[in-house]
Structures are given as C-alpha cells and as structure tokens.
C-alpha cells in the first residue's frame with residue numbers, strides 16, 4: 001500500500017507471523033535500496049517488495065530486490081518478462097496481483113510462483129469481479145498457489161478462503177487500520193467514519209478503476225471540466241517528477257510503456273501521476289478531504305486499531321476455531 005506499507009508496518013507484520021510487502025511505488029527509486037535495508041534492520045523474517053514495473057527507475061528497484069536478497073516481489077499491471085526472469089534467476093518469488101481470470105493465466109505463463117487475486121471489493125486499483133466469483137475462476141485456471149484478497153479482515157474470512165481452495169489471504173485495508181499504521185489520525189478518522197456504501201470505484205483519479213472512500217475531492221474530480229482535469233494532471237505530473245527525480249525523458253518512456261502495455265488512452269496516461277500525488281495528500285499530510293483515500297469496502301466494518309501482533313493472533317485463532325468446528329464429525333451445528 002503506497003505511503004502506508006512502510007518498513008515499520010511491514011516489519012511489525014512479519015514479526016507477528018504474516019508476510020509484509022514494502023510499498024515502493026511511492027518511494028524515489030534511489031531510496032528503495034535504503035527502505036529495503038531498513039526492513040531488514042527491523043525484522044529477520046522474510047518480507048516482500050511491491051513495485052510498479054512501468055514506473056521510471058523500476059530497474060533500480062529490481063536490482064535492489066536482487067542485491068538485498070528479498071524473498072518475494074509483488075507487482076500488478078504491466079508485468080515485464082525481463083524483470084521477472086531477472087528476479088526468478090536470483091531466487092526471488094514472483095507474486096503478481098491480478099483482478100481478472102485472463103490476467104491470472106498471463107501471470108502464470110510469465111512465471112508467477114504464487115498469484116494474488118484481488119476481488120472488486122478490495123482497496124486501491126481493482127477489477128470488477130467480486131472475490132467470491134474471481135477466486136474459483138482463477139483456481140480452476142492456474143496450477144500455482146493462489147492467495148485471495150479483497151474483503152478479508154478476520155479469521156472467518158481466512159477459513160472461508162481456505163475452504164474455497166485458496167492457499168491464504170492477503171489484506172490491505174485491515175492493516176492500514178492498525179496501531180503501527182503511519183497514516184495520520186485525521187485521515188484514519190475518515191476511514192472509521194466511512195460506511196460500506198461510501199467506498200466505491202471511481203475512474204476519475206487516474207483513469208483506472210480504483211476503490212476509494214468518496215470524499216469532497218472525489219466528488220469534485222467526478223464533476224470537473226476537461227480543462228480542470230488537464231490542469232490537475234499536469235500539476236500531479238510535475239509533483240511526481242519532483243518525487244521520483246525522473247527526467248522528462250524517463251517519464252515519457254514510462255508513459256509510452258503504460259500506454260502500450262496496458263492499452264491505456266492518452267487521457268489515462270496523462271492522469272497516471274494523480275494517484276500517488278493525491279494519495280500522499282491524505283496518507284502523509286493528513287488532509288483527508290483534499291486527498292484520495294484508497295480503501296477496501298471492508299473499512300465500513302472496521303472500528304478499531306489493534307496492534308498488528310494482536311490482530312494476527314486473533315485472525316489465526318478464529319480461523320483455527322472455525323476450521324475445527326467444520327471438521328467435527330457431523331459437521332457444524334445447524335442453528
């Protein structure tokens with residue numbers, strides 16, 4: 001989770017027995033190596049790194065992952081064969097996230113070791129098929145282990161996913177709302193106040209479907225004129241250039257890769273920088289109504305901020321209890 005999955009949150013999750021993924025799509029490429037090293041200082045457990053293969057400087061992230069012997073790499077749209085091969089040759093597990101069955105097949109063909117499926121109820125960029133319908137379709141089509149994401153927050157969900165045939169679950173929003181989350185209190189309050197219905201998919205942030213809490217900014221983006229959109233996109237592109245230190249040429253190359261790899265329209269490519277920049281406004285600067293709040297619908301059910309260790313222990317205990325009940329002779333009691 002960009003701006004959220006910091007070394008501290010990742011390490012806390014790993015120390016508690018989960019596999020945390022460091023967000024680097026929002027870290028300048030020259031600082032990724034340092035961020036990975038920081039996770040290594042905080043935990044001796046395996047962890048992963050999430051990045052965007054089309055972003056300027058992505059090759060530096062790949063080299064840092066390999067050099068630092070990171071256990072796993074996570075990526076989504078625009079997978080690059082050469083990057084995947086480089087990481088696999090170095091023994092890095094390749095774990096893409098997909099939102100559609102055909103993307104799962106493509107990911108498997110490109111060498112994925114594990115596939116995370118994210119159903120439409122999940123936070124951030126997301127597809128249109130709910131987890132309950134996406135998971136069985138992908139399980140039927142690929143032979144690698146599959147991890148289910150989108151809508152999970154407790155042990156009941158974990159037990160259900162395992163019963164379905166998944167090998168585990170991944171959670172984003174639940175970990176955003178933990179004691180170790182770096183998100184400012186003003187922004188967290190907005191997550192706690194959101195109802196399930198207020199968390200919906202919009203394409204007006206960066207042209208791609210993204211599940212967010214609908215706030216003043218999203219309403220403005222959705223009703224904005226074409227010139228206002230263009231102005232915002234240009235402002236974001238400039239801010240993104242400052243953030244990444246990328247040259248105009250690198251940005252252009254990345255834009256072309258995005259357009260060709262993902263078959264995006266020119267407008268979508270132009271808007272691409274909106275997401276990291278507008279998310280930063282809420283997640284780092286605490287301006288909950290002026291920034292974008294990516295969120296799974298599950299936030300509508302969450303009202304506490306437990307320490308990661310307590311959360312994971314609870315999830316595991318609850319899932320074990322559910323599974324034990326189901327396995328009892330005669331099955332679960334029918335009430």
Ligand SMILES: Cc1cc2nc3c(=O)[nH]c(=O)nc-3n(C[C@H](O)[C@H](O)[C@H](O)COP(=O)(O)O)c2cc1C
Pocket residue numbers: 001002004023025050074075076097118121122123124125149150151152170171172173174176293294295296297298
């Ligand atoms: C605030 C936020 C930021 C996210 N950023 C990223 C990202 O940078 N890269 C990525 O692959 N997924 C990202 N995601 C998706 C999560 O990794 C995860 O797949 C998703 O949250 C699962 O659904 P859930 O929110 O219902 O748990 C983000 C999700 C949230 C809520």
